[in-house]
Amino acid sequence: MIVKTLWCGIEVPAQRVVAGGLIIYVDKESFFNLLELKENPMVVTGELSSSGFGLKQIKVTIMPLEGALIVYRGEVELPEKCVVIKASEINMGK
Structure with a gap:
């Protein structure tokens, strides 16, 4: 998996990203309110990823905030101040 940041053009190879905790x-409005808490x-x-479960793929937008992952289920147009990382696959299980 290659993780590519759009903000500064850096590509970071990652074998696996595991999120725990x-x-x-949240809904769209709450997500944008939380975005405003950070400068960038x-x-x-x-x-x-839903491989093996027979479910359709779910688009998500995720932001780490104070040790938590804030998740909006869907795509949104993000402000320019955001550092955006496009992941080819996100697995929040195992």
């Missing part, structure tokens, strides 16, 4: 699902928030966009 507190995961908070890092945001990850991609699709949740």
